[in-house]
Amino acid sequence: MLDDVDRRILRQMQAAPELANAELAARCDLTSATCYRRIEKMQASGVLGGQQAVIDWQALGYAVEVSLRITLDKTQTRAFDDFIEAAREVRHVIEIQTFLGRVDVRLSVIARDMSHYQQIYREQILSLPHIADIEALMHVARIKQSEGLPL
Structure with a gap:
């Protein structure tokens, strides 16, 4: 402790x-x-996992963030493993979260603009395995973001 x-x-x-x-x-x-x-x-002990640089992707020219809620075809036994393995390879996916419930996975995708996002979506996201349904949420504003813990 x-x-x-x-x-x-x-x-x-x-x-x-x-x-x-x-x-x-x-x-x-x-x-x-x-x-x-x-x-x-x-x-x-694993309390500190290391240090990392925090890079502002907007300062590098990425203006669009989209949150994709994905439901997988769970009739496939390797649906989660195959999907996550493939999603890790998409460079513009900056976060992957898994859930219990109707939505199985959430991806955060960044792009330079909407045209770039559409290209990523069509060429890379839609080719990910075992997708049954996708809901896209356009990011408008980040009200609070903190990695800090109340210590």
């Missing part, structure tokens, strides 16, 4: 992920060595 010091480290990492270990340690009132050991311990 995490103690108060671990939570303090995680809060600071969430607030300022770019901090070097020495600055993070100072903000947490720890020595650099102690801070480093605690981070290593949290990585080893």
Whole structure:
């Protein structure tokens, strides 16, 4: 389990992920060595899965995001596995989620514009295996997005 010091480290990492270990340690009132050991311990236990760059895809010229709710043909025993394996290969799919219920899978697809989206949809999405139904939702605005946890 995490103690108060671990939570303090995680809060600071969430607030300022770019901090070097020495600055993070100072903000947490720890020595650099102690801070480093605690981070290593949290990585080893799976609490921290690593660090990554957050890239603003809109700044790179992608202006369209579409959420596709997909129902699979569940009469096929490998429907989920085959679909997910193929969907992972579509470069413009930035997120894949699975669900219990009427909708089986949700894909987030980005494109430069609507013409580009239509090309991706026709050439890559519709060729994915075992699709029984697709519902497209055009993304209008992201009101809240946070990876941070209430620590």
